[in-house]
Amino acid sequence: MKILAILGSARKEGNTEYLLRKSLEGIDHTQIRLTDYHIEPIIDERHTEKGFFPVNDDYEKLLEVFLSHDIIIFATPVYWFGMSGQMKVFIDRWSQYMRDDRFDFKEKLAEQKAYVIVSGGADPKITALPLIQQFGYIFDFVNMSFEDYIIGNAVKPLDIIKDTPSIQKANQWRDAFSESR
Numbered sequence: 393m394k395i396l397a398i399l400g401s402a403r404k405e406g407n408t409e410y411l412l413r414k415s416l417e418g419i420d421h422t423q424i425r426l427t428d429y430h431i432e433p434i435i436d437e438r439h440t441e442k443g444f445f446p447v448n449d450d451y452e453k454l455l456e457v458f459l460s461h462d463i464i465i466f467a468t469p470v471y472w473f474g475m476s477g478q479m480k481v482f483i484d485r486w487s488q489y490m491r492d493d494r495f496d497f498k499e500k501l502a503e504q505k506a507y508v509i510v511s512g513g514a515d516p517k518i519t520a521l522p523l524i525q526q527f528g529y530i531f532d533f534v535n536m537s538f539e540d541y542i543i544g545n546a547v548k549p550l551d552i553i554k555d556t557p558s559i560q561k562a563n564q565w566r567d568a569f570s571e572s573r
Contacts, residue, residue: 393572395421396461400468400479402427407511407546410553412467414562415509415542419569422461424454426478434484444488451485459500463507463569464536466527470512470520475527483530490534502535507565511544511552540565 397416401408404425412423429450437444458464468479475483489497508527510520520543531538542561546552553559 393463393569394461395419395463395465395569396458397421397423397465397467398458398479398482399423399425400466400476400482401425402476402478403469403549406469406549407544407552408467408469408509410550411509411511411542411544411558411562412465414559415465415507415565416569417566419566422457424457426476426482429454431478431481431485433481434487436487438487438491443491447488451482454482455485455489455495459495459497461504463505463539465507465509467509470510470516470523473519474523475510486534498534505537505539506531507539508541509544509562510541511546511558513545513547516543516545 395416397412399409399412403409416423431451431454432447432449435445466479468475471477474480486497489495506527508524510516510523512520524541524543527541528538530536542558542565544552544558545555
């Protein structure tokens with residue numbers, strides 16, 4: 393079982409990253425911090441005669457890592473009641489690769505299990521639920537199994553340590569990942 397953590401936070405050592413680290417503490421995994429890579433936004437060419445053109449950025453390198461893992465943890469702060477821009481651009485580009493003959497994109501995603509970690513303020517146990525639903529719809533569309541999610545309540549750096557239920561759930565994930573090895 394290969395685990396990939398995709399971190400969409402613009403803040404290093406933030407609350408979302410803290411929950412992610414807690415959930416994978418002592419577990420062998422790969423982590424991608426999206427802000428460390430150059431990813432161009434999608435130019436939607438699905439309905440043009442020639443289709444998508446190659447893009448000169450880091451996306452395909454990330455895609456190969458993404459497709460080679462069994463479990464994917466998507467971790468993003470809640471920004472304006474949605475996922476971070478970095479995470480959104482990463483997922484938007486799936487449209488391009490669902491039509492690329494070099495990749496068995498949807499078939500590979502159908503074999504993966506997805507987990508989601510989000511954190512934010514403004515009563516996130518309620519206000520982040522549409523974001524969790526959005527991830528659910530995305531995973532349904534590509535036949536990816538949506539296993540579980542954590543919603544952390546935090547705004548300022550390290551506020552998350554006061555959110556005992558989220559920390560407990562991250563520890564449960566860690567234990568489950570450890571047992572399934």
